[in-house]
Amino acid sequence: MLNELEKLAAFIGNTPLIELKNNDANLFAKLEYNNFTGSSKDRASFSIIYNGIRDGKINEDTTIIASSSGNLAISVASICKRLKLKFIPVIDPNINSAYETLLNLISYEVVKVTERDYTGGYLLTRIETVDRLQAETPNSFIADQYGDPNNYKGYAGLGEEILSSFKDLDYIFTAVSSSGAITGISSYIKQRRPEIKIIGVDVEGSVIFNAKPVKRYISGIGASRIPPIIENAIIDDVVIVSQLDIIRGCFELLNEQAIFAGASSGAVYLAAKNHAKANTVKATSLMIFPDKGHTYLDTIYNKEWGAELAVKLKETELV
C-alpha cells in the first residue's frame, strides 16, 4: 500500500506560488488548491494515512473513519479509494451538496447524523457517532485531524517549499481550523527562520483563540473546540475576521486578482491587505490559499445568501 500511496505523492505539494497586485506590500499566495483533491488537506490526510500504514495501525482490511464534512473527508475518501481501503465519513446536514454527492460516490459508506447536540450544533453528535462506529467495527482507524500529530507533520513539506522560494519573507498568513497547517508550517519555519512572523487568521465565533462563540455560517475556517495539536504551534499574531468581511475578502480576491477561491483564502487576503495598509514598511507577505471557490457558490458567492447572513448576524447582535 505504501508504494501505491507514494505514487500519489507526486500530486501533493509543490503548489504554485503567485505574486499578487498590491501597492502596500509584496504579496504572494501559495495556491494550495492545486493539490491532488483540490485542497491543502491532501498534505494532512496523506501524512495521517501514510504514518498509520507505516506504524501498522492501518492494513488492507482496515476501515478508516473520520468526522468531516469538508476537504479532509474528500481527501481521505480519495486516498482510500486509490488504496482500496474502506472509508466511512461521518457528516452532518450542513454539508455542501457537491461534497455529499462525491462522498457518496467514493466512500464505502456515508453516515449522516441528523440530531443536534446540546450546543445546537452537530459536532458532539458526530464525535459520538465516530466513537460508536470505531467500537463496533473491528480493525478500524480514526483519521483524527484535530488530535493526530501526523496532521501537522504533513505540512513540513509546505514549510520547506516556502523557505526554498523566499530569500526574504516577513509574514505568513494562514487560516486556522484543525490547526494542522499553521502548526506544521510554524514548527518547521520557526526552527530555521525564527524572524518570519506567523499570523493565524480565524473567523468570528470560532473558539480556537478564545474569541466569543457566535453562530458560524461559513465553512472551512474556525472550530468549535480548541484543537489539541495547536499546542505545538508557534504563532506570533492572530487576526479575527468577521463573517461578512470574509465574503468581502473573497469578492475582492476575485475582482482584484481574478482568483476564485474559498472562504479561508478570502479571510487571509483581507487580513494581509489590511495589515499591509497599516504597515509603514513595505513587507513581503505570503498567504496560504487552501481551496477553490466552487463549493462556495451557494453561500459566499451567492449575493442573496450574503444579504440573508447580514440580517441574521444583525439579529444575533441585538439579542
Ligand SMILES: Cc1ncc(COP(=O)(O)O)c(C=O)c1O
Ligand atoms: C478551507 C480551508 N480552510 C482552512 C484550512 C486550514 O485548516 P487546518 O487548520 O485544519 O489545517 C484548510 C486546510 O486544508 C482548508 O481546506
